[in-house]
Amino acid sequence: MFSYYLELALRSLKRSPGLTLLMVLAIGFGVSASMTTYSVFRAVSGDPIPWKSSQLFVPQIDMWGPDGRSADGEPPNALDYVDAVALMRDHRAKLQSASYRIAPPVQVPGSRRHPISVSGHAVYSEFFPMLDVPFQYGSGWAVDADTNQAAVVVISGKLNQEMFDGKNSVGKTLDIHGKDYQVVGVLAKWDPQPRFYDVVDTGGFDTNSDDVFIPFTRAIAVNLSNAGNTSCNSNPAEPGFVGMQRSTCTWIEYMAELDSAAAVQKYRDYLNGYALAQKNAGRFNWSPNNRLRDVPAFLDSQHVVPSDTKVSLMVALGLLIVCLVNTVGLLLAKFLRRSSEIGVRRALGAPQAAIYAQFLTEAGIVGLAGGVVGLVFTGVGVFSVGLVLPKDIAALAHVNFSLLLLTLVIAVVSAVLAGLYPTFRASRVQPAWQLKSN
Amino acid sequence: MNAHPILAALRRHKAGVILIALQIALTLAIVCNAIFIIGQRIDRVNRPTGIDEANLFVVSQQWVGTPESGAPGAVDTIDSLVRADLDTLRRLPGVESVAPVNSVPLFGSSHVNGITLTPDQKNSTLSATIYEGDDKLMSTLGVQLIAGRAFTAADVLRMDFHDDTLPPSVIVSQAAAEKLFPNQSAIGKTIYSDSKPTTIVGEVKLLESSMAESFAKDSDYYTIIEPVRQVGDNSRYVVKTRPGQQAAAMAATRDALFAANPQRVIDSERGILSFAQIRYAAYRADRGMAILMAVVCLIMLCVTAAGIVGLTSFWVGQRHRQIGVRRALGARKSDILHYFQIENLMIAGGGVVVGVVLAVGLNLWLMSQYEMPRMPVMYVLIGMVALLALGQAAVFVPARRASRVSPIEATRAA
Numbered sequence: 001m002f003s004y005y006l007e008l009a010l011r012s013l014k015r016s017p018g019l020t021l022l023m024v025l026a027i028g029f030g031v032s033a034s035m036t037t038y039s040v041f042r043a044v045s046g047d048p049i050p051w052k053s054s055q056l057f058v059p060q061i062d063m064w065g066p067d068g069r070s071a072d073g074e075p076p077n078a079l080d081y082v083d084a085v086a087l088m089r090d091h092r093a094k095l096q097s098a099s100y101r102i103a104p105p106v107q108v109p110g111s112r113r114h115p116i117s118v119s120g121h122a123v124y125s126e127f128f129p130m131l132d133v134p135f136q137y138g139s140g141w142a143v144d145a146d147t148n149q150a151a152v153v154v155i156s157g158k159l160n161q162e163m164f165d166g167k168n169s170v171g172k173t174l175d176i177h178g179k180d181y182q183v184v185g186v187l188a189k190w191d192p193q194p195r196f197y198d199v200v201d202t203g204g205f206d207t208n209s210d211d212v213f214i215p216f217t218r219a220i221a222v223n224l225s226n227a228g229n230t231s232c233n234s235n236p237a238e239p240g241f242v243g244m245q246r247s248t249c250t251w252i253e254y255m256a257e258l259d260s261a262a263a264v265q266k267y268r269d270y271l272n273g274y275a276l277a278q279k280n281a282g283r284f285n286w287s288p289n290n291r292l293r294d295v296p297a298f299l300d301s302q303h304v305v306p307s308d309t310k311v312s313l314m315v316a317l318g319l320l321i322v323c324l325v326n327t328v329g330l331l332l333a334k335f336l337r338r339s340s341e342i343g344v345r346r347a348l349g350a351p352q353a354a355i356y357a358q359f360l361t362e363a364g365i366v367g368l369a370g371g372v373v374g375l376v377f378t379g380v381g382v383f384s385v386g387l388v389l390p391k392d393i394a395a396l397a398h399v400n401f402s403l404l405l406l407t408l409v410i411a412v413v414s415a416v417l418a419g420l421y422p423t424f425r426a427s428r429v430q431p432a433w434q435l436k437s438n
Numbered sequence: 439m440n441a442h443p444i445l446a447a448l449r450r451h452k453a454g455v456i457l458i459a460l461q462i463a464l465t466l467a468i469v470c471n472a473i474f475i476i477g478q479r480i481d482r483v484n485r486p487t488g489i490d491e492a493n494l495f496v497v498s499q500q501w502v503g504t505p506e507s508g509a510p511g512a513v514d515t516i517d518s519l520v521r522a523d524l525d526t527l528r529r530l531p532g533v534e535s536v537a538p539v540n541s542v543p544l545f546g547s548s549h550v551n552g553i554t555l556t557p558d559q560k561n562s563t564l565s566a567t568i569y570e571g572d573d574k575l576m577s578t579l580g581v582q583l584i585a586g587r588a589f590t591a592a593d594v595l596r597m598d599f600h601d602d603t604l605p606p607s608v609i610v611s612q613a614a615a616e617k618l619f620p621n622q623s624a625i626g627k628t629i630y631s632d633s634k635p636t637t638i639v640g641e642v643k644l645l646e647s648s649m650a651e652s653f654a655k656d657s658d659y660y661t662i663i664e665p666v667r668q669v670g671d672n673s674r675y676v677v678k679t680r681p682g683q684q685a686a687a688m689a690a691t692r693d694a695l696f697a698a699n700p701q702r703v704i705d706s707e708r709g710i711l712s713f714a715q716i717r718y719a720a721y722r723a724d725r726g727m728a729i730l731m732a733v734v735c736l737i738m739l740c741v742t743a744a745g746i747v748g749l750t751s752f753w754v755g756q757r758h759r760q761i762g763v764r765r766a767l768g769a770r771k772s773d774i775l776h777y778f779q780i781e782n783l784m785i786a787g788g789g790v791v792v793g794v795v796l797a798v799g800l801n802l803w804l805m806s807q808y809e810m811p812r813m814p815v816m817y818v819l820i821g822m823v824a825l826l827a828l829g830q831a832a833v834f835v836p837a838r839r840a841s842r843v844s845p846i847e848a849t850r851a852a
Contacts, residue, residue, distance in 0.1 A: 333752035
């Protein structure tokens with residue numbers, strides 16, 4: 001029976017090619033605009049570490065007091081040096097790491113090339129196992145490298161390619177910021193977006209790769225200053241990087257792994273206790289105002305998804321709705337034009353269900369054709385978005401199988417939905433009336 | 439023409455009428471808001487920076503092997519390197535003037551300080567973007583001094599990158615001056631940052647902050663220039679060339695700096711940027727959003743127009759016989775044409791009324807969810823006129839076809 005309806009539908013669509021083309025294009029445009037903006041939205045609202053994001057927590061401590069809070073009472077989104085180091089020393093989570101952004105010049109010792117500037121992070125040894133950072137060669141450094149301020153470095157696969165032609169460089173030496181560092185690990189491709197471990201400096205997205213990771217303690221010891229954002233509620237009392245470390249300026253990101261609800265509660269209590277102790281010691285003269293959010297909640301609180309992206313998605317969905325309303329109207333015209341044909345079928349004994357099947361098949365075919373057109377437009381759309389949107393965001397939007405499948409499914413489903421009312425009207429055609437008037 | 443028969447006919451196909459009106463309403467709501475967004479973005483991109491943008495380029499570089507910040511003698515050593523670089527750049531062919539600077543308008547990197555009027559004031563009067571440079575900075579950027587004096591070489595201090603203390607004299611933008619000292623001259627007044635005083639010696643007309651993100655009109659121009667040559671791991675220079683010589687000077691910069699001192703890193707992509715490139719990058723998101731909104735509007739208007747053509751054509755086909763009868767009874771072609779035009783005007787009119795409500799509702803919702811200002815009534819009015827015109831344009835082709843129906847149709851069976 002379905003093949004018969006298919007044939008009827010194709011014949012009917014061929015009879016009025018202009019109208020058919022109009023519907024197909026409308027659905028194609030509506031679906032592809034939605035899918036193009038959705039591809040951007042999907043890319044920026046994704047979970048960068050889905051298997052673990054609910055166990056990774058970002059602590060925030062209010063070291064600025066009521067004057068420094070945002071309008072909604074939020075404490076700063078990063079830590080100052082004093083508190084970050086205190087939290088590291090207390091070591092209350094399963095795994096934890098403070099980190100800050102560095103941008104040192106790097107050169108292979110003895111080579112005559114100009115040094116290049118790379119972006120990276122100063123981190124603790126637990127950073128790598130905590131974030132499941134994948135290694136191509138070697139591994140992160142051991143805990144004693146943290147305590148000894150060891151001159152060791154983990155480099156990205158990209159930097160390894162540039163500096164050591166992609167060969168296993170573990171054990172080799174790299175000149176970073178004028179000092180020799182031993183390579184202990186080379187990362188496999190690792191580019192989580194949003195850049196959840198450094199939202200403060202990237203705003204969430206970053207086209208630069210992180211190419212070097214060195215021990216936090218080492219970076220501090222050699223005065224490798226912060227290359228990321230610094231926020232100060234009051235200016236440091238002393239000059240230089242040392243003054244920065246003694247100030248309440250915030251420039252350090254912090255992450256802790258907490259495996260269970262009990263562990264989270266315990267850590268919350270610990271933070272409270274810490275802030276109270278600071279109050280008792282006279283460093284803070286306000287009640288604790290801490291936050292402890294897991295990665296998805298933290299990304300949300302930092303408004304990582306740009307509002308432009310959300311507004312575009314909404315406007316595109318609006319376009320899809322207009323296109324569907326348009327399709328409802330055109331299908332209605334198309335179906336009712338065939339009232340006499342429906343009358344004949346009904347008079348010959350076709351039940352209403354048969355009329356439904358026939359016309360919904362026709363709507364489905366229009367949807368499928370619209371979906372195929374939409375696939376092409378979505379491809380063009382995602383490509384063009386790369387040309388006009390900011391690079392850090394556009395680079396993330398891509399076409400993949402699930403997007404294409406979704407395009408087709410949405411096209412067919414929305415066309416069938418659009419066909420429901422016109423089909424309902426068609427099924428109510430009175431056979432006697434139609435036959436008589438002819 | 440009497441509207442009654444049109445209304446009576448409309449009642450016979452409610453569904454089609456409602457669908458067209460709904461489509462027009464939704465289109466109006468979305469197009470108004472989208473065009474409003476485009477208008478805002480264009481406004482933003484057209485904001486003046488206050489500097490003479492043509493012939494400017496910016497060099498950012500990083501030192502290698504210089505003493506650590508804060509180490510004894512570091513400031514002297516690095517400052518002499520900075521001055522050597524300034525000399526090198528000044529000697530490039532086509533270069534008119536050079537100044538060290540921490541950032542320029544639209545560059546993105548910024549240094550913001552809270553400014554107060556008394557040393558013990560708790561909440562700062564304004565947050566100002568701080569520009570640091572030497573006595574050549576203002577003439578190189580081409581900012582216009584409107585009161586007081588410019589900096590002289592004697593004003594210029596060398597200061598560590600991390601040192602946030604204020605120099606004894608500063609120059610403020612007019613916007614900042616008016617916010618700090620409304621209705622009086624700011625020249626000679628003392629302001630404080632973190633309880634430390636400084637004196638305002640000059641006022642410039644316009645100087646935009648280095649972040650282009652905010653929608654705010656005033657705070658975007660709260661800027662302060664400090665006569666400070668910053669000394670740190672990095673240095674940045676702004677270079678003004680003679681007209682037509684920018685490309686050549688930019689091309690020669692890298693080699694000249696490396697020849698003078700190879701111990702440095704100049705990023706291959708972002709190390710040397712013309713101001714046009716800085717402007718392009720700063721407003722990329724706004725331009726992208728405007729283009730996206732424009733494309734969506736265009737598609738939406740085309741789809742709506744096509745929908746009107748489609749449904750009206752169907753109605754014309756359905757009423758062939760009735761049109762024939764009217765023609766046979768003496769109606770002129772123009773009467774038939776006008777019938778369909780007025781019918782469309784009624785439907786579109788209904789749609790537009792609903793659309794205005796939706797448009798305002800959508801704007802209010804966007805205001806509550808995102809940083810969106812209230813939409814001026816002008817946008818809604820323009821949208822109304824545009825959609826009514828679109829309806830008339832779309833209905834013209836099927837209406838003309840209707841007007842050509844021959845009176846003989848009246849005699850034929852339906």
